[in-house]
Amino acid sequence: MSVKRMVFIAMCTTILFVQELFLTFLPNIQFTVLLLVVYASVFSYRENVVIIFVHVILDNLAMGTLNPFYMVPMFMGWLMIPTLYRVLMRQTKSELKLAFFGILISVLYGWMFIPFNMLQTGIHVFWPYLLADIPFQILMSISSFITILWLFPVLRKTLSEQLKAHETGHLAVSHYR
Amino acid sequence: MRIKIILSAIAVVFALVLSFFYFSSGIISNSAGEIMVEIIDDDGHIVTEKTVDFKAGDTLYDVLDRHFNLKVSGSEHDTFGRILLGIDVIDTDFQTRFIYIEIDGEEARKGIDYLPLQDGSTYRFSVRQPH
Numbered sequence: 001m002s003v004k005r006m007v008f009i010a011m012c013t014t015i016l017f018v019q020e021l022f023l024t025f026l027p028n029i030q031f032t033v034l035l036l037v038v039y040a041s042v043f044s045y046r047e048n049v050v051i052i053f054v055h056v057i058l059d060n061l062a063m064g065t066l067n068p069f070y071m072v073p074m075f076m077g078w079l080m081i082p083t084l085y086r087v088l089m090r091q092t093k094s095e096l097k098l099a100f101f102g103i104l105i106s107v108l109y110g111w112m113f114i115p116f117n118m119l120q121t122g123i124h125v126f127w128p129y130l131l132a133d134i135p136f137q138i139l140m141s142i143s144s145f146i147t148i149l150w151l152f153p154v155l156r157k158t159l160s161e162q163l164k165a166h167e168t169g170h171l172a173v174s175h176y177r
Numbered sequence: 178m179r180i181k182i183i184l185s186a187i188a189v190v191f192a193l194v195l196s197f198f199y200f201s202s203g204i205i206s207n208s209a210g211e212i213m214v215e216i217i218d219d220d221g222h223i224v225t226e227k228t229v230d231f232k233a234g235d236t237l238y239d240v241l242d243r244h245f246n247l248k249v250s251g252s253e254h255d256t257f258g259r260i261l262l263g264i265d266v267i268d269t270d271f272q273t274r275f276i277y278i279e280i281d282g283e284e285a286r287k288g289i290d291y292l293p294l295q296d297g298s299t300y301r302f303s304v305r306q307p308h
Contacts, residue, residue: 122272128286132257139192142192149185
């Protein structure tokens, strides 16, 4: 991996981290799913793993949740995006399919935390966790759905152009229509 | 483009309906009022019995935090909200002892951040041990 590409990935990780911190006051309203879907479509799987790993460490450091009960499910949850994007979605570029993929990810991401919450609280009954999480999953699904539907094509095109320009050293001007 | 607009409109309407139910669920009070708070110690004695008032826009947590010394675990941003570990003189660790909440004699089935604030209701906090 070239240094230029590495710097570009670092900048993308920063954007991912800052937007999540910036939107913390709105429960489960975020651009994280959108950005990770865009990154999954532009970067390699290994690069996505690095972005997600750094993001999870930074996010939990900032939020004061640097423990395995948060970090492990969060890492696994976000890692589902590049994994399922390749395995299930076959690297599609259709924003409509990816918008529904965003809903699937939002639900699976929430479920990922349930076994860890059960371990942490010591209350080993599954359904209360599932029920309590439903409103948050709906909010996350709606925000993922709308942001991917409207912003995925333009962000993907811009990011691809900028990455190419960054690596070749030429200024890129996006002409998205 | 048309399908995107239609789908987005459906999603926004769904979000608005959900928000309406959330805000009308009573978690945030619409008007001022008062509640009775009873705190029961380990021996089953009522150690605190106090009527406290609240204003519009308050949550149950806001009211309790204003009038009592609270000990909580977690954050209100957590999926299940904060866990009430201690109030006034009762203190628990949630593992061997926990705070059992009743509203008008009915068992509370949600965490302290998601309980409705109802004018005239009695909120009872007692210590229980897991079975």
